[in-house]
Amino acid sequence: xxxxxxxxxxxxxxxxxxxxxxxxxxxxxxxxxxxxxxxxxxxxxxxxxxxxxxxxxxxxxxxxxxxxxxxxxxxxxxxxxxxxxxxxxxxxxxxxxxxxxxxxxxxxxxxxxxxxxxxxxxxxxxxxxxxxxxxxxxxxxxxxxxxxxxxxxxxxxxxxxxxxxxxxxxxxxxxxxxxxxxxxxxxxxxxxxxxxxxxxxxxxxxxxxxxxxxxxxxxxxxxxxxxxxxxxxxxxxxxxxxxxxxxxxxxxxxxxxxxxxxxxxxxxxxxxxxxxxxxxxxxxxxxxxxxxxxxxxxxxxxxxxxxxxxxxxxxxxxxxxxxxxxxxxxxxxxxxxxxxxxxxxxxxxxxxxxxxxxxxxxxxxxxxxxxxxxxxxxxxxxxxxxxxxxxxxxxxxxxxxxxxxxxxxxxxxxxxxxxxxxxxxxxxxxxxxxxxxxxxxxxxxxxxxxxxxxxxxxxxxxxxxxxxxxxxxxxxxxxxxxxxxxxxxxxxxxxxxxxxxxxxxxxxxxxxxxxxxxxxxxxxxxxxxxxxxxxxxxxxxxxxxxxxxxxxxxxxxxxxxxxxxxxxxxxxxxxxxxxxxxx
Amino acid sequence: xxxxxxxxxxxxxxxxxxxxxxxxxxxxxxxxxxxxxxxxxxxxxxxxxxxxxxxxxxxxxxxxxxxxxxxxxxxxxxxxxxxxxxxxxxxxxxxxxxxxxxxxxxxxxxxxxxxxxxxxxxxxxxxxxxxxxxxxxxxxxxxxxxxxxxxxxxxxxxxxxxxxxxxxxxxxxxxxxxxxxxxxxxxxxxxxxxxxxxxxxxxxxxxxxxxxxxxxxxxxxxxxxxxxxxxxxxxxxxxxxxxxxxxxxxxxxxxxxxxxxxxxxxxxxxxxxxxxxxxxxxxxxxxxxxxxxxxxxxxxxxxxxxxxxxxxxxxxxxxxxxxxxxxxxxxxxxxxxxxxxxxxxxxxxxxxxxxxxxxxxxxxxxx
Numbered sequence: 013x014x015x016x017x018x019x020x021x022x023x024x025x026x027x028x029x030x031x032x033x034x035x036x037x038x039x040x041x042x043x044x045x046x047x048x049x050x051x052x053x054x055x056x057x058x059x060x061x062x063x064x065x066x067x068x069x070x071x072x073x074x075x076x077x078x079x080x081x082x083x084x085x086x087x088x089x090x091x092x093x094x095x096x097x098x099x100x101x102x103x104x105x106x107x108x109x110x111x112x113x114x115x116x117x118x119x120x121x122x123x124x125x126x127x128x129x130x131x132x133x134x135x136x137x138x139x140x141x142x143x144x145x146x147x148x149x150x151x152x153x154x155x156x157x158x159x160x161x162x163x164x165x166x167x168x169x170x171x172x173x174x175x176x177x178x179x180x181x182x183x184x185x186x187x188x189x190x191x192x193x194x195x196x197x198x199x200x201x202x203x204x205x206x207x208x209x210x211x212x213x214x215x216x217x218x219x220x221x222x223x224x225x226x227x228x229x230x231x232x233x234x235x236x237x238x239x240x241x242x243x244x245x246x247x248x249x250x251x252x253x254x255x256x257x258x259x260x261x262x263x264x265x266x267x268x269x270x271x272x273x274x275x276x277x278x279x280x281x282x283x284x285x286x287x288x289x290x291x292x293x294x295x296x297x298x299x300x301x302x303x304x305x306x307x308x309x310x311x312x313x314x315x316x317x318x319x320x321x322x323x324x325x326x327x328x329x330x331x332x333x334x335x336x337x338x339x340x341x342x343x344x345x346x347x348x349x350x351x352x353x354x355x356x357x358x359x360x361x362x363x364x365x366x367x368x369x370x371x372x373x374x375x376x377x378x379x380x381x382x383x384x385x386x387x388x389x390x391x392x393x394x395x396x397x398x399x400x401x402x403x404x405x406x407x408x409x410x411x412x413x414x415x416x417x418x419x420x421x422x423x424x425x426x427x428x429x430x431x432x433x434x435x436x437x438x439x440x441x442x443x444x445x446x447x448x449x450x451x452x453x454x455x456x457x458x459x460x461x462x463x464x465x466x467x468x469x470x471x472x473x474x475x476x477x478x479x480x481x482x483x484x485x486x487x488x489x490x491x492x493x494x495x496x497x498x499x500x501x502x503x504x505x506x507x508x509x510x511x512x513x514x515x516x517x518x519x520x521x522x523x524x525x526x527x528x529x530x531x532x533x534x535x536x537x538x539x540x541x542x543x544x545x546x547x548x549x550x551x552x553x554x555x556x557x558x559x560x561x562x563x564x565x566x567x568x569x570x571x572x573x574x575x576x577x578x579x580x581x582x583x584x585x586x587x588x589x590x591x592x593x594x595x
Numbered sequence: 596x597x598x599x600x601x602x603x604x605x606x607x608x609x610x611x612x613x614x615x616x617x618x619x620x621x622x623x624x625x626x627x628x629x630x631x632x633x634x635x636x637x638x639x640x641x642x643x644x645x646x647x648x649x650x651x652x653x654x655x656x657x658x659x660x661x662x663x664x665x666x667x668x669x670x671x672x673x674x675x676x677x678x679x680x681x682x683x684x685x686x687x688x689x690x691x692x693x694x695x696x697x698x699x700x701x702x703x704x705x706x707x708x709x710x711x712x713x714x715x716x717x718x719x720x721x722x723x724x725x726x727x728x729x730x731x732x733x734x735x736x737x738x739x740x741x742x743x744x745x746x747x748x749x750x751x752x753x754x755x756x757x758x759x760x761x762x763x764x765x766x767x768x769x770x771x772x773x774x775x776x777x778x779x780x781x782x783x784x785x786x787x788x789x790x791x792x793x794x795x796x797x798x799x800x801x802x803x804x805x806x807x808x809x810x811x812x813x814x815x816x817x818x819x820x821x822x823x824x825x826x827x828x829x830x831x832x833x834x835x836x837x838x839x840x841x842x843x844x845x846x847x848x849x850x851x852x853x854x855x856x857x858x859x860x861x862x863x864x865x866x867x868x869x870x871x872x873x874x875x876x877x878x879x880x881x882x883x884x885x886x887x888x889x890x891x892x893x894x895x896x897x898x899x900x901x902x903x904x905x906x907x908x909x910x911x912x913x914x915x916x917x918x919x920x921x922x923x924x925x926x927x928x929x930x931x932x933x934x935x936x937x938x939x940x941x942x943x944x945x946x947x948x949x950x951x952x953x954x955x956x957x958x959x960x961x962x
Contacts, residue, residue, distance in 0.1 A: 437825065
């Protein structure tokens with residue numbers, strides 16, 4: 013039987029890795045099937061072929077058996093009582109000559125909610141990847157219940173009851189929620205009894221802290237729901253220690269509070285320990301018991317949340333006290349309509365209507381914020397405006413002219429966009445930073461001669477200037493942009509989209525997704541500065557605080573329609589929340 | 596852009612295909628041994644037949660020139676992320692087009708006839724694969740399947756034309772078109788037996804490389820190939836570029852068909868369908884879709900394919916044995932695709948996959 017377990021786990025591990033690999037490169041179908049997608053197929057088909065009615069009576073016990081056999085008897089007994097204690101001792105991780113982690117120690121006590129704070133590149137992700145077995149630490153140990161453990165892969169981590177929710181989604185987009193949940197199991201047999209699985213999954217969903225329809229393909233879920241699925245997956249796997257990598261960046265504040273509140277309740281019953289990577293002090297103070305702060309790969313402090321103030325934590329994170337910048341707005345001089353949407357309709361990928369006739373006018377020098385729970389048509393609306401999706405009917409006018417998102421129109425009207433998931437939407441991962449920075453300008457002087465001959469020297473020079481000005485951390489401008497960290501990919505897109513002096517219209521969608529405190533302040537500053545220069549800004553965000561802080565007018569989208577509109581200073585918070593929820 | 600930062604990656608892209616070819620040579624040796632021939636003798640014969648003497652090397656070059664052109668039919672769309680394997684079809688159609696025009700205006704001066712034949716081959720092949728691109732973009736028809744199936748359509752069309760409307764009644768046992776007048780045939784490069792098709796091939800590879808690397812057109816194409824969503828955000832005309840690249844790809848293969856007709860066969864018949872298209876796919880794979888590398892790989896594979904005859908004469912192996920070798924190379928090269936990123940030697944040590952975002956440049960205080 014142990015053989016059988018291993019085979020199943022092997023294929024599953026492979027699946028997860030392959031899927032992770034796919035994330036950055038997924039085009040929209042016309043790109044070459046990269047190795048990751050190709051590799052996904054065997055695992056998937058194996059399971060689908062196995063859809064024969066046959067029950068393995070032992071399968072429900074598989075998980076616990078696997079955990080027991082792997083963890084030894086002491087671990088097995090402790091599993092039944094409370095989550096194991098997780099400690100890392102003096103972990104160092106070196107990449108080449110750089111220390112991503114420099115003798116960091118921390119301890120996650122059983123049944124606690126622990127937050128891991130730090131700026132981009134502070135080493136938070138590296139630390140949890142060492143715990144999960146993605147990286148082998150250069151030195152140092154991971155201890156579980158005071159015993160040194162060798163964790164060589166996420167599969168090993170799972171045996172110790174440690175599960176992780178990643179910053180990037182790891183579900184297979186083409187498969188349904190139910191299939192993804194079954195697929196995520198480390199103990200599946202080769203034959204799957206779908207009827208039984210569905211019954212069990214429905215039963216599981218009933219007790220789960222939040223619900224997702226089981227029969228919907230993951231590709232059709234909005235970002236917020238996908239993130240919920242990732243958390244559900246770990247609960248379904250009965251993980252006892254849950255590591256969350258910025259779990260709420262795609263959720264509305266209300267959803268975030270709900271999810272974290274439910275997780276907190278689980279923690280308080282003593283069933284679960286949570287280690288959460290976060291940038292949001294509000295979440296840390298509201299939900300976490302303990303906090304560990306990293307700065308530049310080193311331990312910058314830790315303590316009980318109730319004994320620390322936000323200023324203390326910010327100081328640990330930044331190394332100095334820093335007040336949040338207040339956005340300074342100047343009164344707009346002359347108002348001219350820049351962007352007009354007239355009865356705009358657009359469909360989702362599955363052909364259902366996502367944007368159901370919206371009308372909006374945005375004037376120069378104003379930020380219009382669009383609030384809404386993810387999956388209510390914001391994504392499709394932004395895709396239409398950015399040129400990634402065809403509107404089914406209605407008109408988009410820019411400066412009074414019909415706009416079809418061609419390159420010539422974008423240049424004439426100076427339209428720029430900051431889409432969500434920049435690596436997927438706005439960068440070519442295998443092209444260099446310099447080439448990505450030139451994406452808007454490569455066919456114009458001085459980067460091109462006569463409209464056809466590229467001047468690589470100029471492209472690299474201009475890229476070098478932008479890299480310095482926007483402090484993009486990259487070994488060189490020739491590095492493929494896919495090799496940069498998430499924050500730096502975002503900076504690359506920002507540099508390209510915000511560096512133009514003549515920008516007239518900016519379309520931004522969740523521009524601060526997953527960024528740290530300093531970067532968020534910086535982007536907010538840039539957006540407001542653009543507004544003050546007379547740029548019309550459409551800001552779609554799932555972070556209501558961000559919208560209330562930045563926008564001049566706020567519009568709520570629900571079910572593809574604009575259901576609430578108000579000048580931000582007069583906006584009624586309760587009314588916004590209600591209309592977001594569709595009431 | 597080749598630069599010091601990527602040297603390990605470049606090394607990887609050179610070493611793995613070369614290793615794949617060597618490994619398939621080993622497999623082929625085993626095959627020959629099983630067939631009762633001496634593998635080392637076979638290797639020696641292949642080398643001698645391909646590169647052993649100036650005479651045999653000219654033979655190799657004659658075979659390499661169509662391969663250079665047909666390989667571009669796969670290599671160019673690959674930059675867009677399209678996998679097109681309609682090389683054989685475009686080659687055949689280019690040949691038919693060239694013959695038709697060559698015969699129609701045979702009274703014109705030879706230079707004009709040659710030029711017209713070349714243009715006709717280019718246009719016919721281009722339209723053939725351009726249609727594949729249009730089907731892909733506007734109707735979402737899988738380009739690999741449609742281009743493969745169009746090969747059969749092209750071959751059937753060739754057979755129909757040479758045995759029907761375009762048939763020369765004097766061609767009895769092998770239906771053919773009327774021959775192109777000897778005066779209108781492409782000549783040889785002075786001092787060699789190698790026809791001008793080699794020059795066409797080399798120029799086409801160089802132009803393609805320049806087009807993809809140094810022009811805004813190539814930049815846009817690579818952007819689409821790398822991430823179509825980003826290309827749309829930048830407002831690039833995805834549909835037009837897809838069709839244009841496919842047209843260019845087909846026109847290269849069509850030009851190869853014209854060369855085969857106007858420099859080698861002299862007429863269109865079923866021997867036009869001589870596997871240059873499929874071998875061109877192989878060349879493109881081995882060259883990792885790099886047009887410059889394709890010209891070198893074409894010479895290498897052209898040499899190996901040129902040695903079919905000698906295997907028959909010296910080792911009593913069938914002529915088609917060399918196709919076994921071609922098949923083995925295909926398999927091994929396709930397999931070798933899965934090896935990229937597996938060898939630590941080729942990874943930049945400090946920046947494996949996802950480098951940690953440790954500051955490389957000092958953070959300015961304004962942030």
